[in-house]
Amino acid sequence: MLFVVICLLLSLLFVIGLFLFLIVLNSYLKYSGTVYSGRIHVGAGEWEYVRFRAYEGIKYRIKIYVHDTCTIGTCDIRVELRGLDSGFVKYFGRVTGLDYEVVLPNGVYYVYLSNTYSIFTSKDVDVTITAYFTRYMLNDDVYKIAVIGLWVADNINYVSDPRGFEYIAPPEETLKTKAGDCDDYAVLLASMYRSVGLEAAVGLIDTDGDGKAEHATALVHLDEDPDTIMKKLSAIVQVLGIETEGFSYFKDESGGIWMIIDPPMTYGSREPWNIEHKPYKLVELIKP
Ligand SMILES: [Ca+2]
Ligand SMILES: [Ca+2]
Numbered sequence: 001m002l003f004v005v006i007c008l009l010l011s012l013l014f015v016i017g018l019f020l021f022l023i024v025l026n027s028y029l030k031y032s033g034t035v036y037s038g039r040i041h042v043g044a045g046e047w048e049y050v051r052f053r054a055y056e057g058i059k060y061r062i063k064i065y066v067h068d069t070c071t072i073g074t075c076d077i078r079v080e081l082r083g084l085d086s087g088f089v090k091y092f093g094r095v096t097g098l099d100y101e102v103v104l105p106n107g108v109y110y111v112y113l114s115n116t117y118s119i120f121t122s123k124d125v126d127v128t129i130t131a132y133f134t135r136y137m138l139n140d141d142v143y144k145i146a147v148i149g150l151w152v153a154d155n156i157n158y159v160s161d162p163r164g165f166e167y168i169a170p171p172e173e174t175l176k177t178k179a180g181d182c183d184d185y186a187v188l189l190a191s192m193y194r195s196v197g198l199e200a201a202v203g204l205i206d207t208d209g210d211g212k213a214e215h216a217t218a219l220v221h222l223d224e225d226p227d228t229i230m231k232k233l234s235a236i237v238q239v240l241g242i243e244t245e246g247f248s249y250f251k252d253e254s255g256g257i258w259m260i261i262d263p264p265m266t267y268g269s270r271e272p273w274n275i276e277h278k279p280y281k282l283v284e285l286i287k288p
Contacts, residue, residue, distance in 0.1 A: 020175075021148065021196050025138055028147040033239040035060070035129040039067075040113060042077060043122045047114040050127050054083075054104040055235030057140070059132040062111060064098040067124040077125055078114040083107050103134065106231055131239045141198060142232040145220050145259060148192050149272040150240070153263035156180060156188065182216050182264045189218030189261055194288075203250070203258065204284040213283040217262035219250070226257060233273070247273040250282050258285070 035052050042048045054060055066075050079092040081100075085107040092098055094117075113125050137143040159179040161167045166183075171191040174180040180188065186202045193200035199221040204213035222229060226249065237244050249257040263272040265280075 018195050021192055022138075024151045024192075025144060025147060025196065028151075028240070029133050029135065029138065031133065031239050033131045033241045035131050035238065037128045038126075040125045040127060041122060042113050042115040042125055044118050044120050045116055046122075047112060047116055048125075049113065050111040050129065052109055052111075052129055053238075054107060054109050055231060055238060056106050057103070057134060057137060057232070058235045058239060059101055059103050059134050061128075061130045061132065062098065062100045062102070063126075063128040063130075064095065064111075064113075065126040066096045067126070069124055070121040075121075075123060077123055078112075078117065080110075080112040080114070082110050082112065084110065133236075133239055137236070139197075140232070141220075141222060142229055143236050144193065144196050144198060145261060145273070146233060146236045147240075148196070149189065149261040149263070150242075150270070152185065152189055152192070152261075153266075153270075153272040156185060156263070158185075158264050182262075185262070185264055186216040186218045193218065193220050193261075201258070201285055201287040203260070203282050204286065206281040206283050207277060207279060209279045209281075211281075211283070215265070217260055217265070219258040219260060219285070221252065221256055221258055223256040229257075229259070237270075242270045244271045245274055247271075248275040248280070258282075 036050050040048050064079060066077050068075050076094040076096045078094050079098060081090040082088065083104065086105040088104060111127060115123055155178060156174060157179045158181060160181050168187060169180050169184045171188040174184045174188040190200040190202050201219045203217050203219045205215040205217055206213050207215045230247065233244055233247060248260040252258055259273060260275055261273050262275055265275050265277050266272050
């Protein structure tokens with residue numbers, strides 16, 4: 001075990017170029033996620049709505065197009081955007097089309113489409129709501145954790161060590177071969193996170209309940225409370241078209257949490273922070 005610990009420590013001291021990880025982070029910034037897209041029929045004298053959940057720090061683009069199918073009167077619709085919890089209200093009046101970008105407080109929102117002023121004419125309305133990252137996300141801790149975790153989960157393959165030999169690859173080697181086992185993932189992730197300014201470590205984990213570690217994971221220290229982190233994480237993965245159920249962490253005795261990022265333990269999942277395996281007990285924390 002001492003050998004493993006020393007190797008992990010040494011590997012963690014490798015400094016990976018910031019350059020590569022800024023490319024990884026930047027490449028995700030151009031992502032956009034469809035929150036809603038559909039055609040809504042609004043009958044004469046009626047109204048309909050689109051409901052969506054918005055998260056702080058994400059930019060939403062709301063596009064509305066009223067189809068030119070009306071036979072009597074004008075083809076327009078009265079549009080309102082209202083926040084259920086935040087008290088946010090925006091009136092757009094009667095429009096035939098709309099292209100609106102907004103950053104909203106956390107909460108549930110309704111786009112109301114009112115045709116109540118029209119007696120005879122029903123309307124078909126296309127509504128698209130798209131979520132984008134804002135540029136300042138590049139330096140957000142949870143953003144870094146999520147997109148680097150997903151990048152590693154997508155780009156590194158799980159391959160066992162040489163038979164009878166516990167080999168801990170330096171992070172740049174794992175990047176080159178695009179393969180490794182749990183300790184190689186852990187060292188690579190911890191190094192990547194450290195390269196973009198996060199406090200990251202490797203945790204040695206007992207996964208069979210005998211009190212001894214046989215698994216390793218990357219851990220990132222965060223000072224925020226788990227609820228706030230969960231909201232941010234949900235926001236970030238909404239743009240990436242992912243829904244996350246939750247994330248796993250160990251409480252730090254001196255405050256804050258150690259968030260777990262462990263792609264091999266969430267194989268096939270799009271949530272490398274959501275560990276379902278039990279037991280999963282931290283035996284040793286290795287900080288460089
Ligand atoms: Ca290994
Ligand atoms: Ca064990």
